[in-house]
Amino acid sequence: MxxxxxxxxxxxxxxxxxxxxxxxxxxxxxxxxxxxxxxxxxxxxxxxxxxxxxxxxxxxxxxxxxxxxxxxxxxxxxxxxxxxxxxxxxxxxxxxxxxxxxxxxxxxxxxxxxxxxxxxxxxxxxxxxxxxxxxxxxxxxxxLPKNGSCAVSIDALLGSVGTVTIGCAIKGDPSEALVKDQYQQQHCVLVEPELAGVEFSRGTRVVLLRREGTVWSAARFDS
Structure with missing residues (x-):
């Protein structure tokens, strides 16, 4: 000892x-x-x-x-x-x-x-x-996949579908989501519902609609 x-x-x-x-x-x-x-x-x-x-x-x-x-x-x-x-x-x-x-x-x-x-x-x-x-x-x-590679800019993720991975996103309080681009590469982004009163719990699939700064406004994606 x-x-x-x-x-x-x-x-x-x-x-x-x-x-x-x-x-x-x-x-x-x-x-x-x-x-x-x-x-x-x-x-x-x-x-x-x-x-x-x-x-x-x-x-x-x-x-x-x-x-x-x-x-x-x-x-x-x-x-x-x-x-x-x-x-x-x-x-x-x-x-x-x-x-x-x-x-x-x-x-x-x-x-x-x-x-x-x-x-x-x-x-x-x-x-x-x-x-x-x-x-x-x-x-x-x-x-480990890199976020945003193959010359894909963050704005090119518009319309991409992702899954909320952490927390519960509400308007004004975004959470992290994992999104795939057209090259099937993964990106970590922050998302919040486009409308107040909507919640994205963990596992919710969302589609990216608009970006303001580092936060994407998104809507629930129903396949």
């Missing part, structure tokens, strides 16, 4: 050293995002869907034709930004950054009994983070 306590104390000391501070802060930010997402889901909202609605669905550049790809778009594609919801991509970046930094300093401690300075570990962590979420992101992207 004493050995376990000592090991835990040593690990905490290792994570809280000045050399590991950026990596510990990154990991702490991931935990904060997890708590915020859990709380937002409790009130019928989702940070994942909200960030994807806020973010542009594609990246354009002045003078770039429809069959050309700008350098920025190539970088975004290489980093899997077009395959993952923005929040999940950001979490993968933070976790990869933290793990890579910890491993660098752990190996340094094992070899030389000293921690590397941040001027050394930060470039190493950033380099391996880019490689990590390039391949890990591609793997996750095959499993």
């Amino acid at each position: 004493d050995a376990v306590i000592h090991m835990e104390a040593t690990m905490v000391d290792f994570m809280l050293t000045q050399a590991n501070l950026p990596f510990t802060l990154s990991l702490a930010f991931v935990l904060i995002l997890g708590v915020l997402e859990a709380l937002s889901l409790c009130i019928g909202y989702s940070l994942v869907g909200a960030l994807d609605d806020w973010a542009p669905s594609d990246i354009d550049s002045n003078g770039v034709g429809p069959h050309e790809v700008s350098g920025l778009t190539e970088i975004a594609a290489w980093l899997c930004l077009d395959r993952l919801p923005l929040l999940i991509w950001f979490v993968l970046v933070l976790i990869s950054f933290s793990i890579t930094g910890y491993i660098s300093n752990y190996l340094s401690m094992a070899i030389s009994n000293e921690l590397l300075p941040q001027s050394v570990t930060l470039p190493i962590a950033l380099f391996f983070t880019a490689l990590s979420y390039r391949y890990v992101g591609a793997l996750v992207g095959r499993i």
Whole structure:
């Protein structure tokens, strides 16, 4: 028991050293995002869907034709930004950054009994983070559908049919719904009834009628 306590104390000391501070802060930010997402889901909202609605669905550049790809778009594609919801991509970046930094300093401690300075570990962590979420992101992207891909803008979802997945939507208090576009890709959107006095409980099928900001007015869909 004493050995376990000592090991835990040593690990905490290792994570809280000045050399590991950026990596510990990154990991702490991931935990904060997890708590915020859990709380937002409790009130019928989702940070994942909200960030994807806020973010542009594609990246354009002045003078770039429809069959050309700008350098920025190539970088975004290489980093899997077009395959993952923005929040999940950001979490993968933070976790990869933290793990890579910890491993660098752990190996340094094992070899030389000293921690590397941040001027050394930060470039190493950033380099391996880019490689990590390039391949890990591609793997996750095959499993987890991205909201709003294949150049489908959020407005192109007009008339799409979806299912309320969280909470009970009423006028002025939207809930999250899962919608499929013409490519059968899934999108998380916020919906509310078009008319007051109507409720969309979980499992209700709805059709999107009009968008105001990030919220869609919808009507019950009876097939």
